[in-house]
Amino acid sequence: MNKLLGTETVKRGMAQMQKGGVIMDVVNAEQAKIAEASGAVAVMALERVPSDIRAAGGVARMADPRIVEEVMNAVTIPVMAKARIGHIVEARVLEAMGVDYIDESEVLTPADEEFHILKSEYTVPFVCGCRDLGEAARRIGEGASMLRTKGEPGTGNIVEAVRHMRKVQAQIRKVTLMSDDELMTEAKNLGAPYEILREIKKNGKLPVVNFAAGGIATPADAALMMELGSDGVFVGSGIFKSENPEKFANAIVQATTHYTDYDLIGRLSQELGSAMKGIDISKLSAEERMQERGW
């Protein structure tokens, strides 16, 4: 029998199994267990959550492999980890460790200011951030098996994730309605690989799942992103920077599953304690905005 490892179907399929779920940032085994117990579909093992990365400054790199391993040993759900944009070796190290998904992430300091990783070369699947359809299509072209909005990580402010999700959805609708002879120019304007744009036009949707990330701080934020067409959500700093992480994690999972059940979301939002303190994006300087990283 011929077993094919790391095929497109296997890598994209892994992300499809995460749909409707919440992926939570964790920095140790204890947090990973709380996330799993609350019903998270995966955890992202990190050294620091994005809001702490912001506060710490300096160069943010791949997490200490000991932390990643500790998290992998603590839970049975899939474990993701972040590599710097363009950092081929960090990605290979995480792959060798057996991480289930790699996030080539703008939350870390980029290692390459020109090129992203050629993700099609790896057995492990990758998720990448995008702000518009051109960026989404370029990442798919490089072999990303899953996308997420970039949002503005570590801010607890949903405005950028909303902007990015709406933009991608609107551009998909536009492309879908275009005539065939307009498509090449649109590909040029978006900076999108033509073949991938053609596939998106034909199917009326992206060929990979697209989650929301970067600023989700409350159950209502998670439900909002689902309502806007996200396939699921990543919650970074939002959970373990809140007053009561267990309650928060539970409430965000439920709000994601039942995102149109407003009674339920109202009830879930009661007595949660305070959410993480947010940041007004307009107060961030250009260098402080993580979403500008990657191209």
Add this chain to the structure above:
Amino acid sequence: MYTIGVLSLQGAVSEHINQINQLGAKGIQIKHPEQLSEIDGLIIPGGESTAIKKLIDRYDFLTPIREFSKANKPIFGTCAGMVLLAKNLLDSEDSHLMLMDITVKRNAFGRQKESFETSLHVYGIENEIPAVFIRAPIIIEAGEDVEILAKIDNHIVAAKQDHLLVTSFHPELTEDSSLLQLFLEMIATSKKLTV
């Protein structure tokens, strides 16, 4: 026309619904237990079994799904669905719906980098079918009443017990709908028995 519900708490729901609709049946999302009375068969999709289990408990699906099964209405579990339907799980007290007389080992092939696709002969289906295994479980023990439908490296990866069907792999991620066809036949049989 049969109506097939897909348990829509988390996981690959739309893929199943598309395949159901393509075969001319009606696929609906099941988000609340009372919807079970509207359907002829239930699919428990792939996803994260621990997450789906929590949501089954939280939204009181456990007893209604067991009653659905007691009424001999067919249930099809793919991957996580197989884990949830199993009577026993290896090295775990977390067995859940406990409807099918099988012992299941979760993540039996290893982590995601060991996930694979292959083609597979399934008993009762003429041609080999494409099979996608993602952090897949296997059946390590099956009771007398369980009919083994497919094996890989001597591990059971598809099985049937009366009105229950399970696969370790994901037919909904491929163009092949022969397993869904088999499930539709099981629904037809159960309808004849209950009339």
